[in-house]
Every structure is written in structure tokens, then in C-alpha cells.
Amino acid sequence: MNAKKKFDHSNDLVLLPLGGVGEIGMNCYCYGIGPANDREWLMVDLGVKFGDETEPGIDIVLPELGYVIGERKRLSGLVLTHAHEDHLGAVAWLWPQLDCPVYCTPFAAQILAGKLKERGLDEDVPVHVKPVGSRFKVGSFDVEFVSVTHSIPEPAALLIETSGGRVLHSGDWKIDRTPVMGDHFDETRFRAIGEAGVDALVCDSTNVFRQGFSVSEAEVSATLWRIIAEAKSRVAITTFASHVERISSAVAAARKAGREVVLAGRAMRQTIEAARACGYLKDAGSFLEEEAFGYLPPDKVMLLCTGSQGEPRAAIARIAEDNHPSISLDDGDLVVFSSKTIPGNEKAVSAVHNNLARLGVDVITSDDALVHTSGHPRQDELKLLYQWLKPRAVIPMHGEPRHLLRHLELAEEAGIDETLMAENGDLIRLRPGPVQIVDEVPSGRLHVDGKLIVPSIEGPARHRRKLSFVGIVVASLVIDRKLGLFTDIGIVADGLPAGLGEKLQDVAEEAFESMPRPRRQNDETVSETIRTAIRRAADAEWGKKPICRVLLHRL
Ligand SMILES: [Zn+2]
Numbered sequence: 047m048n049a050k051k052k053f054d055h056s057n058d059l060v061l062l063p064l065g066g067v068g069e070i071g072m073n074c075y076c077y078g079i080g081p082a083n084d085r086e087w088l089m090v091d092l093g094v095k096f097g098d099e100t101e102p103g104i105d106i107v108l109p110e111l112g113y114v115i116g117e118r119k120r121l122s123g124l125v126l127t128h129a130h131e132d133h134l135g136a137v138a139w140l141w142p143q144l145d146c147p148v149y150c151t152p153f154a155a156q157i158l159a160g161k162l163k164e165r166g167l168d169e170d171v172p173v174h175v176k177p178v179g180s181r182f183k184v185g186s187f188d189v190e191f192v193s194v195t196h197s198i199p200e201p202a203a204l205l206i207e208t209s210g211g212r213v214l215h216s217g218d219w220k221i222d223r224t225p226v227m228g229d230h231f232d233e234t235r236f237r238a239i240g241e242a243g244v245d246a247l248v249c250d251s252t253n254v255f256r257q258g259f260s261v262s263e264a265e266v267s268a269t270l271w272r273i274i275a276e277a278k279s280r281v282a283i284t285t286f287a288s289h290v291e292r293i294s295s296a297v298a299a300a301r302k303a304g305r306e307v308v309l310a311g312r313a314m315r316q317t318i319e320a321a322r323a324c325g326y327l328k329d330a331g332s333f334l335e336e337e338a339f340g341y342l343p344p345d346k347v348m349l350l351c352t353g354s355q356g357e358p359r360a361a362i363a364r365i366a367e368d369n370h371p372s373i374s375l376d377d378g379d380l381v382v383f384s385s386k387t388i389p390g391n392e393k394a395v396s397a398v399h400n401n402l403a404r405l406g407v408d409v410i411t412s413d414d415a416l417v418h419t420s421g422h423p424r425q426d427e428l429k430l431l432y433q434w435l436k437p438r439a440v441i442p443m444h445g446e447p448r449h450l451l452r453h454l455e456l457a458e459e460a461g462i463d464e465t466l467m468a469e470n471g472d473l474i475r476l477r478p479g480p481v482q483i484v485d486e487v488p489s490g491r492l493h494v495d496g497k498l499i500v501p502s503i504e505g506p507a508r509h510r511r512k513l514s515f516v517g518i519v520v521a522s523l524v525i526d527r528k529l530g531l532f533t534d535i536g537i538v539a540d541g542l543p544a545g546l547g548e549k550l551q552d553v554a555e556e557a558f559e560s561m562p563r564p565r566r567q568n569d570e571t572v573s574e575t576i577r578t579a580i581r582r583a584a585d586a587e588w589g590k591k592p593i594c595r596v597l598l599h600r601l
């Protein structure tokens with residue numbers, strides 16, 4: 047009898063990733079409870095990722111939320127796991143379309159407030175501040191912020207309890223048993239959650255290829271102290287602007303070595319303000335303005351600055367180019383890159399290293415010394431978490447496909463019964479029954495292009511990319527009443543080799559003159575004839591076909 051019994055779908059628990067699965071960045075996950083036509087939703091994280099060289103002029107990429115926007119009447123809230131851009135950065139862009147309450151920790155709320163203010167939304171968004179360790183209700187979802195360690199203050203995993211099952215959504219985490227500031231990884235709580243039973247663990251995959259256990263922030267702190275204590279001349283430390291723990295370590299080392307700290311970089315200043323508003327960096331003392339750097343003796347100053355990813359406008363890039371308005375470094379000074387280079391930024395970072403080398407400045411990176419540790423779990427940490435939680439299923443997230451696949455294997459090796467590799471837009475049923483993909487909904491990404499949000503596929507970035515390869519020719523012609531040319535055809539050739547424009551003008555005029563008069567009556571025919579002639583001639587001469595536009599006027 048039981049074999050034939052169908053599921054009662056009124057209590058289906060589903061997961062719908064809309065970003066962050068198959069990519070590192072742009073995290074956005076929706077949990078749903080109830081039957082397909084009447085699900086209640088809870089969104090977890092709403093982050094950005096950064097545009098790459100295939101998306102010219104695009105700095106920020108957002109998840110496309112069309113499906114949830116359609117369901118927003120039943121969207122009970124948005125919960126943020128921590129304040130990193132890839133988890134929170136899209137809220138200020140997309141919240142108006144969601145119009146739901148937001149839940150986050152005090153530090154994330156500070157960071158979010160700054161972003162909402164920039165977009166004029168600070169009065170509109172209902173932000174509920176919940177400390178790490180607290181439990182709260184979002185609609186019919188019971189949510190708990192469980193303390194983990196990461197690379198920003200107040201990171202939380204989420205225990206999400208519903209009438210249809212219990213999920214542990216890991217957020218970004220590592221197990222750091224000796225963090226330099228903030229709360230500890232709450233192992234006791236994780237074990238207790240495991241005892242009570244976990245249906246699914248939705249888990250960070252960033253460092254799944256790395257064996258062993260990640261290095262504690264305390265070790266990095268000790269290394270920074272040693273380097274700063276031994277330095278004879280000026281020292282600059284660059285790190286992620288949001289890494290409050292690292293900032294705290296660097297500043298503590300500087301104070302111990304009797305160095306003043308000069309701060310450069312707007313993003314870092316904002317993070318420090320947010321941290322102080324939440325009671326962090328109490329012992330850090332005050333920071334000096336950039337102008338002070340030049341007046342202090344070389345062994346009495348440390349610069350703390352942004353630009354560890356080679357960002358061209360950031361402080362360290364400008365210092366390396368020797369065109370920073372108030373800070374310069376010379377022969378014998380030292381720059382510590384207390385960071386890792388995010389894939390894609392290698393060229394930009396090495397350009398900064400080369401510029402520093404030209405000035406005779408020494409550079410220390412995480413290749414040379416333990417000046418950085420990641421905030422994500424390695425294999426042994428993942429295995430420990432499985433042991434504590436004993437989840438029925440593991441669903442990897444926060445990774446490219448290769449990370450997700452390796453994470454699946456690791457979970458299977460560790461004896462997890464059910465694993466599932468998903469893509470953004472997959473609707474995954476977590477309970478009842480085995481974890482499986484039951485539907486697919488539209489997903490995708492949006493571009494922030496200047497002040498506007500535009501689609502990524504048919505948006506302008508794609509066209510700009512084409513322009514960057516082949517340039518553009520605009521031909522302008524005026525046809526008189528006798529169907530002849532009123533003046534010479536005007537040609538604008540942008541991004542083409544010199545001299546080609548003049549040749550294309552001759553080609554366009556010949557093409558026009560060779561058209562029989564009756565054909566010249568049709569705008570479309572004229573435009574297409576000229577366009578084809580220009581592209582063919584450019585291809586014959588240059589080996590490339592430019593984009594071509596024809597502007598046609600008649601008298
Ligand atoms: Zn992340």
C-alpha cells in the first residue's frame with residue numbers, strides 16, 4: 047500500500063539557486079515551502095559579482111530575479127549571511143523589485159546602510175538587525191544565525207527550520223579556532239544541530255581542492271608582526287577593504303612597532319567606520335590622513351591601503367605609478383600584499399608589482415610568507431562539518447562546476463547518502479523523498495551599466511565587445527530629387543587602421559553609382575548595398591569586417 051502512496055506536496059521543501067551555483071560570486075538562493083502553486087519563499091543572500099574583460103564597461107553583475115519577483119507576494123524575507131559583496135552587494139540594486147523585509151547581523155546592517163543610502167533607499171528598506179546566535183521567524187521559516195568564522199565580522203551559517211524539513215545553509219565559512227577578533231566557530235551548536243537531524247547541507251565549495259585544514263588568522267597576524275618589526279624603512283600593507291580582522295592584525299603590529307598608521311582608500315575607511323560602529327577595532331587607535339605619510343620618519347609609519355587586486359584607481363596602484371598626490375615609496379621600502387589574487391586579476395596585480403619593482407620597493411606576497419589565509423573551508427574542515435551535522439544530503443554551492451563536482455565526490459567519500467549537483471535556475475526538492483531537481487525556472491544575470499540595470503545577453507556590453515574587436519564605420523549620404531548624390535558620402539571610421547576610411551568612401555560612392563536609378567528609391571536597398579560594399583572592401587584590404595551603419599537622407 048505504501049509503495050503506491052503519493053507524496054503530499056503541501057509540505058514540499060525546495061531550494062532554488064538563482065546565483066552562486068556554477069560560479070563564485072553573485073550568491074542568491076531561495077528556499078520554498080508548500081505546494082507548487084502556493085509556495086512561501088525565503089531568500090538567502092543577494093550578492094553581486096564583478097564584470098570581466100568579456101563585459102566591457104561593466105563593473106557589477108547582478109542575478110536576474112524575474113521568477114521570484116513574480117512570486118514576491120509570497121516572499122517572506124531576505125536573510126543575509128554576511129557583509130561580503132558577493133552576498134549583499136545586490137540588495138541596494140534589486141530590493142525595490144522585491145519589497146520584502148531584510149534580516150542581517152549588526153555589521154552587515156552597517157555595511158548595507160551605506161549602500162542603501164548611496165541609492166536613496168535608506169528610508170525604505172525594513173532592515174531587522176539580529177545578532178549572531180539569535181533565532182527569529184521569517185514568515186513560517188524559523189531561522190537561526192549560527193556563528194562561524196570567515197574573513198569579515200559576524201559571518202553566520204543559517205539553520206532554516208520549516209514544517210517540511212531542516213536545512214543548514216553554510217554561507218561562507220572556515221573553522222578558525224584562534225580568530226583574532228569576533229566570535230568563535232560554534233562547534234557545540236553545530237553538533238547539537240546534527241543530533242537533531244539535518245535534511246540537507248547547502249555548502250561552500252570555494253576551497254574544496256585544497257587538502258588539510260586552513261591556516262588560522264592568528265598565524266597571519268604573527269607573520270605580519272614579524273615582518274613589520276623587522277622592517278627598516280616604510281611599510282605599506284594592502285588587503286581586502288572588508289577584511290576587518292586583517293586590518294586589526296596589521297594595525298596591532300604597527301602599534302607594537304611604534305609606527306603611526308596612515309589610511310588610504312575610501313572603501314577601507316568605510317569598513318573601519320562600520321566596524322567601529324559595531325564595537326570592533328576599539329584598541330586600534332586613530333588613523334592619520336594620507337597627507338601625514340610624507341612628514342613621518344620612514345621607520346615610524348605604516349600605510350594601510352586598498353588595491354590588493356591591482357585595481358588601477360586604488361591607492362597602491364597609484365603609489366606604484368608614482369602619481370599618488372600625497373604618498374610615495376622609494377628604494378628599500380616594503381609593500382606587503384596581505385591577500386590572494388582572485389583569478390582574473392593576475393595581470394593587473396603583476397603590473398603593480400612591476401611598477402613597485404621599478405621604484406626599488408620590495409614586495410612580499412602570500413607566495414613568500416604566510417601573510418594571507420583564505421576564509422573558506424578546505425577538505426578536512428568540510429569533513430568535520432559533515433561529521434558534526436550528519437546531513438542526509440549535501441548540495442554544493444559557491445563554486446564553479448569543477449568545485450561543485452569535487453565537492454560531490456568529497457561528500458560521497460565521506461559517506462553522505464545523497465548529493466546533488468545543481469545549476470542556477472534548478473528547482474530542487476529537498477523533502478519529502480530523495481533530493482532531486484523537479485523543475486527549472488528562468489535565471490540569468492543583469493549588468494549594472496553606468497546608472498542603469500540592463501540585461502546581460504541582449505544588453506549593450508555585448509555590442510561594445512564586438513566594437514572593441516572590429517570598430518565601426520558610419521556612412522552618411524544625402525540623395526537628391528533626381529536620385530543622385532547631393533554631396534559626397536560622409537564616412538566616420540572609428541577603430542579602423544588609418545587611411546581605410548578614405549578608401550571606404552570611394553567604395554561607398556561607387557556602390558551607389560552602380561545602382562540603377564529605380565533601385566535608389568528604396569531606402570533599405572540603398573543602405574544594404576552600401577553596407578555590404580563597405581564591409582566587403584574592408585575585409586579585402588584589412589581582413590576584418592567592421593560594424594557598419596548607413597544614415598540616409600533624402601531631399
Ligand atoms: Zn562568498
Ligand SMILES: [Zn+2]
Pocket residue numbers: 128130133196197218
Ligand atoms: Zn564571504
